[in-house]
Amino acid sequence: MFWSKAFIPTLKEVPQEAESVSHQLMLRAGLVRMLMAGVYSYLPLGWKVLGNIQRIIRQEMDRTGASELLLPALQPQELWLKSGRNKDMGEVMVRFVDRRGRKICLGPTHEEVITELVRTLVFSYKQMPLILYQIQTKFRDEIRPRFGVVRACEFIMKDAYSFDKDEGGLETNYKAMHNAYNKIFSRCGLNILTTEADPGVMGGTVSHEFMAPAESGEDVVGVCPKCKFTQIFQEPKASDCPRCQVKLDKINAIELGHIFQLGTKYSSAFAANFLDAQGKLKPIIMGCYGIGVSRLIAAIIEQNHDAAGIIWPNEISPYKAIILPLDVAQTMIMEKAQDIYAKLDELGIETLFDDRDERAGVKFKDADLLGITLQVIIGKETLENNSVELKLRSNNQKFIVKQTEALKKIKGILNG
Ligand SMILES: [Zn+2]
Numbered sequence: 582m583f584w585s586k587a588f589i590p591t592l593k594e595v596p597q598e599a600e601s602v603s604h605q606l607m608l609r610a611g612l613v614r615m616l617m618a619g620v621y622s623y624l625p626l627g628w629k630v631l632g633n634i635q636r637i638i639r640q641e642m643d644r645t646g647a648s649e650l651l652l653p654a655l656q657p658q659e660l661w662l663k664s665g666r667n668k669d670m671g672e673v674m675v676r677f678v679d680r681r682g683r684k685i686c687l688g689p690t691h692e693e694v695i696t697e698l699v700r701t702l703v704f705s706y707k708q709m710p711l712i713l714y715q716i717q718t719k720f721r722d723e724i725r726p727r728f729g730v731v732r733a734c735e736f737i738m739k740d741a742y743s744f745d746k747d748e749g750g751l752e753t754n755y756k757a758m759h760n761a762y763n764k765i766f767s768r769c770g771l772n773i774l775t776t777e778a779d780p781g782v783m784g785g786t787v788s789h790e791f792m793a794p795a796e797s798g799e800d801v802v803g804v805c806p807k808c809k810f811t812q813i814f815q816e817p818k819a820s821d822c823p824r825c826q827v828k829l830d831k832i833n834a835i836e837l838g839h840i841f842q843l844g845t846k847y848s849s850a851f852a853a854n855f856l857d858a859q860g861k862l863k864p865i866i867m868g869c870y871g872i873g874v875s876r877l878i879a880a881i882i883e884q885n886h887d888a889a890g891i892i893w894p895n896e897i898s899p900y901k902a903i904i905l906p907l908d909v910a911q912t913m914i915m916e917k918a919q920d921i922y923a924k925l926d927e928l929g930i931e932t933l934f935d936d937r938d939e940r941a942g943v944k945f946k947d948a949d950l951l952g953i954t955l956q957v958i959i960g961k962e963t964l965e966n967n968s969v970e971l972k973l974r975s976n977n978q979k980f981i982v983k984q985t986e987a988l989k990k991i992k993g994i995l996n997g
Pocket residue numbers: 805806807808809810822823824825826827
């Protein structure tokens with residue numbers, strides 16, 4: 582992609598309205614723009630990043646044997662009365678009456694819809710275990726939307742649901758999801774704390790939360806400095822490790838994922854039953870597994886940046902390389918840059934070509950801000966020595982390589 586054709590509105594100044602580092606960098610690097618409080622447009626670069634995160638999530642979900650589907654955002658409120666959660670959701674749920682007088686809500690989550698669907702399609706123990714998931718837009722009427730995409734009114738979530746004939750099946754699926762979550766967060770370059778959590782409004786017994794330590798995080802996690810026991814602080818009091826009796830370290834974090842063993846809470850309410858091997862009617866045993874997909878972008882940036890800008894983990898980077906011809910007026914420089922661009926394209930390495938007629942300083946600053954994994958710098962001096970300069974954004978290390986070696990080196994860095 583040529584920068585001159587792309588849509589990357591970068592900002593030099595730190596935007597006043599952004600409180601957290603991730604929000605500032607998302608605005609400055611041209612990833613998102615706010616439409617109104619808590620509601621964001623994803624610009625092309627932000628959408629590419631979101632696509633990369635979704636690809637990782639899909640791969641790891643599919644590996645567990647889960648199947649992807651898409652459920653509607655519009656839901657009848659009737660289903661929420663049936664589960665008993667209409668009241669629990671309070672003002673957070675967006676409700677309205679349509680022209681036929683139907684009471685509708687915009688889904689803040691999908692346990693009700695999926696249970697209703699499975700009720701009509703799963704009748705026998707032979708149809709389970711079953712895991713279904715979707716990546717979908719959710720809606721919450723937040724009192725105080727904050728930190729850009731972290732606490733938003735419209736956001737993208739991955740939600741998965743498991744259906745089993747017995748508790749053992751639920752345990753197995755729960756563990757598989759737990760493992761998949763660890764892989765997803767690790768591939769996204771995230772350091773995560775996992776805590777046992779209160780199932781709260783979702784219901785059920787066992788649940789775990791996946792928290793990304795971040796300065797701007799609204800949740801506080803207690804971590805034992807000795808045994809690494811981890812828990813969420815429900816109230817802002819200090820407390821001790823239940824195992825070692827030492828004071829827990831307080832760490833601010835962003836909640837990225839939450840998994841629940843729901844049991845039969847929803848299947849009982851919806852009469853989602855199946856016939857077991859003895860022909861006995863039983864409620865389906867369920868689990869649910871959520872990841873805040875759009876909020877992941879913010880957490881990744883919180884944990885992967887420096888004073889100059891974002892440092893994308895390789896798999897997340899919107900482009901893998903950015904080519905910086907330092908003087909577009911010089912034919913020799915542009916020809917070499919075009920040549921490398923064409924070769925990277927042939928190798929399937931997605932590359933951004935900064936063909937803007939800008940000073941070298943501006944290009945360097947923007948490249949650092951954007952955080953693309955590898956910078957390929959083409960200037961007069963290095964070219965005259967039959968070389969190009971490479972810069973790794975992860976550690977800002979620069980090195981000169983011979984032109985004949987450049988492609989091999991680039992491939993090595995990006996695949997390594
Ligand atoms: Zn401890």
